[in-house]
Amino acid sequence: MKLLRPVLLNVFTWSLVFLIAFPLVWMIVTSLKPQSELFRIPPTWIPESVTFEHYWRLLSETPFLRYFRNSVVLATTTTLFVVALGTLGAYSLVRFTYRGRETLALLVLFTYLLPSVVLIIPLYLMMVTLGLSNTLFSLILAHTTFALPYALWLLRSFMEGIPEDLENAALVDGATRIGAFRDVIFPQLLPGIISTALFTFILSWNEYLYALVLVNSDAVAPLTTGVMSMLISAFNIEWSLLMAASVMMSLPLIVVFAFLQSYLTSGFGAGGVKG
Amino acid sequence: MANVIFKDVHKSFGSFVALEKLDLDIRDGEFVALLGPSGCGKSTTLRMLAGLDFPTSGEISIGGRVVNDLAPGKRDIAMVFQSYALYPHMTVGENIGYPLKKRGIKGAARAEAVQKAADLLQLGALLDRKPKQLSGGQQQRVALGRALVREPQVFLLDEPLSNLDAKLRSYMRAELIELHRRLGKTMVYVTHDQLEAMTMASRIAVMHGGHVQQFDTPDAIYNRPANRFVAGFIGTPPMNQVEGTVEGGDFVIAGHRVPIDRTAYSADLHDGPAVLGVRPEAISIGSGEGLPATVRLAENTGHETIVTLELPDKRRISARVEAARRLDVGQPVALRLDPAAIHLFEATENGARLNLDDTPASVIPMRST
Ligand SMILES: Nc1ncnc2c1ncn2[C@@H]1O[C@H](COP(=O)(O)OP(=O)(O)OP(=O)(O)O)[C@@H](O)[C@H]1O
Ligand SMILES: [Mg+2]
Secondary structure (H helix, E strand, C coil): CCCEEEEHHHHHHHHHHHHHHHHHHHHHHHHHCHHHHHHHHHHCCCCCCCCCCHHHHHHHHHHHHHHHHHHHHHHHHHHHHHHHHHHHHHHHHHCCCCCHHHHHHHHHHHHHCCCCHHHHHHHHHHHHCCCCCCCHHHHHHHHHHHHHHHHHHHHHHHHHCCCHHHHHHHHHCCCCHHHHHHHHHHHHHHHHHHHHHHHHHHHHHHHHHHHHCCCCCCCCCCHHHHHHHHEEECCCCCCCHHHHHHHHHHHHHHEEEEEEEHHCCCCCHHCCCCC | CCEEEEEEEEEECCCCCEEEEEEEEEEEEEEEEEECCCCCCCHHHHHHHHHHCCCCCEEEEEECCCCCCHHHHHHEEECCCCCCCCCCCCCCCHHHHHHHCCCCCCCCCHHHHHHHHHHHHHHHHHHHCHHHHHHHHHHHHHHHHHHHCCCCEEEHHHHHCCCCCCCHHHHHHHHHHHHHHHHCCCEEEEECHHHHHHHHHEEEEECCCCEEEEECCCCCCCCCCCCCHHHHHHHCCCCCCEEECCCCCCCEECCCEECCCHHHHHCCCCCCCEEEEEEEHHHEEECCCCCEEEEEEEECCEEEEEEEECCCCCCCCEEEEEECCCCCCCEEEEEEECCCHCCCEECCCCECCCCCCCCCCCCCCCCCC
């Protein structure tokens, strides 16, 4: 009995890992197989010959790099917006007392509870009125609106963990409010800012629905919609190219994630512990 | 010139009144202690002076200039926070140097000042550590160092020695007194430790329930307490207070007469209920004539003995006798009180003192609840 428990636990954990990892592995394997091997039955687990031809085609013959650049601009700018606005908002919600502060905070969260589909059409009409339809900027604004509420709450819980006297001490020591923020609050908030930034970047990088509705010009399409419309048509799916594109799309996230992983996990635990 | 004046200052947090009618006039270069039990409003007073909290009404001025609307950094003050408030990501050296950095002092001048403050506080070996790697007492000294590195107009110290061991505390007490003498700057020192207040301050503001009970020299606070709260707060053990009645030239406790000198008290003293106050050291324990009592406890501290005595009506008082004195528990004794050392108070919860030998400067009776 004593031995059974850890064995079962291990089996369970590893099946979970397998379940999650299999599509990823299959994606990578497929992207490396030559066209001739793709649909062979039974499938080959390890490609008989490895080829980078799909990657080469993707980069040289398709607008993949343009989509990639659009996505980078989109996700980066959104992240900057969200972190800047979120930090200022969280600072205000935590440090200043004013009427309706709590209501405001709840209201912000409430918008997060609305399904994004509900907001898409009004947002689209708004963008048209503003003359922003079919621009990358409209997508940046849209992504900012849906990432900001959560970011605000995340940053707020981080901010609440910073003792007010730290800032007071800096003020007494001769710092301005902005100086105190830069010298004292910001370094303390950095883990929170990094996890918020990661969260926002991933959200924006993977977002599909808004990109589909708000932007229909190929010139400003991000990776998600761009790759889809390029490789998937009603008659044909370019599997090998699609898999190569998917690998390249995941790459930036994996790299960033690997480097900042410890910050991110501390961010997800933030609401609980204050200190 | 940096005197500090609180004029009719009130402070409430929502409906909670933290300070009521606070009037303090602190002279230039004076060392003033704010002394009182936890929650009496000491930190709030200091924070308002620093500009971190704002009075609900009233006026605060430093050096003749009203500072109600002046930013903390512009008041030329330094402060030790009760919570230390050390910057966690900076080293000890950077923490201490921060106020200098913010005032544009650079390079060697800054390093030298930091070193001097660190040496004074015996922190020299710790300059490269982060606050997290320090003990509580070391952190507190860093907080002190950050305040002492500059020479501001006013030093605000919120329980700066509370976390030090006895030896370091008495060393720091002496250092602070010396520093104050050398710099001649105004210091406002918050503490709930009466020994610190009595030994360091030129004047003490005893606070309780959001009121200043008495603002006077340590001598006056001890010998002429303005009311029952101050009498009961100062001294270890504090002044005995016994309820009874005044009848002619006597104070009657449970049917026994203690002679008093009526001429030593104000005209407000009428026959009737009052409270007698007497310090433990003004009670002599003998036999024969006197107020009868029974010894209940004798605690020998080495250089003196604190005796707990039970009066005929079961009330207990304490007396201080020399250590060599042998007293047995249960032993009946007779107490004699020196008439010159008897204080009389009004028979209210925080009754004012009725002795004639003084006119307390700022006596505000406690709100009766
Ligand atoms: N921000 C606040 N909101 C509400 N009440 C407060 C606030 N700050 C202080 N108080 C209340 O005001 C009173 C005085 O607080 P203060 O911190 O000045 O006490 P203190 O004399 O410094 O006590 P201690 O010796 O424990 O430090 C306390 O009853 C406290 O609960
Ligand atoms: Mg306090």
